[in-house]
Amino acid sequence: MTKAKWTSKLPFILITALLLFISLFPVYWVVRMSLTPNKQIVSGSATLLPPSFTATNYQRVLGLIDSATAVKLGGSGQKINFLRFLFNSILVSTIVTLSQVLFSAAGAYAFARLRFPGRDKIFSLYISALMVPSIVMMIPNFILVKNLGWLNTYMGIMAPALLMTPYAVFFLRQFFLGINRELEEAAYIDGAGKLRIFLKIILPISSSSLATLSVITFITQWNDYMWPLIVGKDEKVRLLTVALGVFRSQTPQGSPDWGGLMAGTTLAIIPTLMLFIVFGKRIVNSINFSGFR
């Protein structure tokens, strides 16, 4: 590489480094704070690594330390059990993902391949639902869930996302439309029914799209806050995001329990980051706007 070329690249390298720093440093800082004893957070020493490492913040938010010791360590002494909330979040996100992706795929297949009266009209209704602000549906849905007796149950939290989201149907229909029809036709001539074609041909061919959508659905469900806050505030079914909100509102304004808050925050980040490490490339590649052109 010539010298001139190298210097023209320099601004790009600097900006790239700056961008990497801006997007990743705050995340690092949360983890760093979660490993720092509360007293040293408050004293405000801004060293890159914690002045001393500790796991007590995690033990505290996971309910592994008795409340007297917790208070001594700078906590509120309230019993917090993030283990339970972690379990709830994993359970709800997993079930919603499996169910939503399966039923959305079935719907998307019908919209992409089967012929029936009103098909395109129904599909455009689905699409227009993407434009409606979620709060509009949220209040009537809350009333529905309340009347069904599903407040503070897993079912209540999962119900609206369990069978479909317009986005999932849209995403998969787009992919199914691109599949070569000849395979299906060959199977059809061999006497396979639509269900067999769907299960034995369409789903396996689409496995990578299904995986991408599953990851996105899981993360969306994992991150959701407003709906689970409305219908699932009870500790039995409380999700991690809601728990973090409650934790934040319980910490005193003057001297927040930073260590505990950041430990809880890190717990909420870990599954996302793990999925990102495994599927990151897939997610990145799935983000474009071609589907909407």
Add this chain to the structure above:
Amino acid sequence: MTHRSDFAYREHYKPGNSLTALAFILPSCLGFIVFFAVPLFRGIVISFTDWDLLCTAKFIGLENYKKLFLDSEFWNSLWVTFQYVLWNIPIQTVIAMVIALVMRGIKSSSLLRGAMIVPWLLPNVVVALLALAVLDPAIGIVNEGLKALGLHPLGFLTTTQLAMPSIAGINTWKFMGYTALIIFAGLQAIPREVEEAALIDGATGWTAFRKITLPLLRPVLAFVIVTSVIGSFQVYDTVAIATRGGPVNSTWVMNFFIFKNAFEGYQMGYATAASILLFFLLVGVGFLQIRMMRAGESD
């Protein structure tokens, strides 16, 4: 939405096939009807009632809408939401554009693209807590940095002047990478030769970008701006966690107003009416934007 009409498939079109199709779409249709379509209509009906969830709903016609029209708190939330959108959208879009150009400029951008998507994957609640920690006046690392530079620490989330720009900044941080990736995908679709030809003809980089790349990118930018404006008007989580509408209502956005009225004030009719108005506002803004983008196409 036209499909390649396929001879073999047209032959299969029998009434029995409609039944098969029904079986396939039934679950998703059920979900759509029960949790999307019916609630939308029910919402419109509820907005004409006075209802606290305990007594039976009382039909009061347009009373809720009239009350909203006179409610200074509602107008404040509308104004505050507009402020948020006006801070958020231009900054986010310009930064995302720059990032997308950087992604195109470096040879292997997969590390950058991967890293930039991380904030988008984090829960809003986490982003808000992270911002609280990083921007805290006493212990926040950003203020430590300002002090190190000899500047005064700022109350990013605790002063009325800075709270809303800070919330907008936080969400810009969250969404800039995602937005940049969409624009980057659009840039990839534009052949480099078009721009390079202009450069050879003596155009400066900036002129080539403005006269060639930007117009070709218009559909992508339209998509990005329309969707992010629609999203921006619905900001809630960040505000609920980081500022709780404060200080002094300076971040009391519309979704916060609706939420408070519905789930703390139990004024279902009133809150629903406000949500319907938000819906109409978004439809209006959406149409306006699409028309403006089209109008600009001729130049």
